[in-house]
Amino acid sequence: MSMGGVSLPLFFFFLATISATSHGFSMDIRHLFLATISATSHGFSMDIPHQIHLLRPKAGSRNNDVPGLSCLSWRLGVETNNVIGWATVPEKCAGYVGHYMLGQQYRMDSEVVANEAILYAQSLKLAGDGKNIWVFDIDETSLSNLPYYAKNGFGVKPYNPTLFNEWVNTGKAPPLPESLKLYKKLLLLGIKIVFLTGRPEDQRNVTEANLKHAGFDTWEKLILKGSSHSGETAVVYKSSERKKLEMKGYRIIGNIGDQWSDLLGTNAGNRTFKLPDPMYYIG
């Protein structure tokens, strides 16, 4: 296998200042980042040999030194439910996940999901009996906790329920714009919305206020996790609540969430949509 000469000099200068005043997050990043990468015999070896047969065992672990690449693989593993049960974002992916969440890729990834969901919903021939519902998870699906996570390490630090609940209780979570767009389209199509969240019952008032403030004006039901479900996994709790909905005659034509535990189990819906979330895992 011959290696064509590949050189990838990369000069990269990056300066960013992010500041937020009266809102929950502040972040100040000043990077002067200068990197020159040239890969001739190793590393970012995008070598395209004369014979296409790149499926050879890799020479070593050097490839893992390329930050974006391996963290992208980790993120893909998370999003496809291959990487499960993790407690925190890998330390080495801290910067990667932060930039992903604040950057354009997260937005575009979310947009693809919302657009597919809209195309699907528009393709349906729906009975006009008011029984068609779409289940929305709340955190990182309808409302975004990015202002909180931007201040608290983007999932690299262990989950801190005290701090997180303080944030939730401010009621200031913004909407995910792509989900809000989907929500509005669904309402226009006559589909009713059910919010199904792992947030506890005692956050009902602040959650209602936050949803309304974020633009989610109306819903058929807002289901929070009651004490009867305490100790249940998200899959078990959400499956049982979805089953109750179907027993009441609702048809779950769609279901959207950022965790696979929103979408797996029973009564999952005719079609499910997985939004990205590389910051935390709920089983």
Place this chain on the structure above:
Amino acid sequence: MSMGGVSLPLFFFFLATISATSHGFSMDIRHLFLATISATSHGFSMDIPHQIHLLRPKAGSRNNDVPGLSCLSWRLGVETNNVIGWATVPEKCAGYVGHYMLGQQYRMDSEVVANEAILYAQSLKLAGDGKNIWVFDIDETSLSNLPYYAKNGFGVKPYNPTLFNEWVNTGKAPPLPESLKLYKKLLLLGIKIVFLTGRPEDQRNVTEANLKHAGFDTWEKLILKGSSHSGETAVVYKSSERKKLEMKGYRIIGNIGDQWSDLLGTNAGNRTFKLPDPMYYIG
């Protein structure tokens, strides 16, 4: 396909200011983005944009002009089963998918999946009764058709069964190295292998020879799609074959494939693993 030399000088200057007022994030982004990209003897371009962005509705469709980003979103949509039922890779993602498949990212993405599967298998306390099996799909899971797809447009062209079967009948498909590594580890753990493929019965001999040639020396069963399943979707066919296995007393402790139709349906296995495949979709 040969590539003499690729040089990718990239000069990137980025300045962003984000400010949030009382609610809804307002943002001011200024960037000076200068990129010089040159690719000799090959027609691809690679833009590396960067933008720090906080949940602001997008101004327009401009983002879709950035090839790498939107094709990455499309690929993520495919891998998460959000984008389904597609016949061919979007034209604009032709170069992206080709480079992905031939480059390091595909390898690393596959490695994450195989490593997770190995960790899972090693964590199990297995009965030593010889009834533990792991189901492997074949194409783009055990064997790679990349040499074929590299010559035939990486999924951009419509599926051509005549040409594809000619390739299959050469019996020259290489193994996916990460899957072969998983396969060998599973055998060492005393787990038996069942290959379950949509390839038809009349490709049994060439498939057996190809598997052996590629290093998959042994298996408990090799299940090809018999004529009794003709017309069935992959989900239906594979579910029914897995059900038969479980009725015979086998325990499907793992199941790996490149298509969600390998992993959905009934009797899917205690845990499933999704390998990447942005080249084609089987429902």
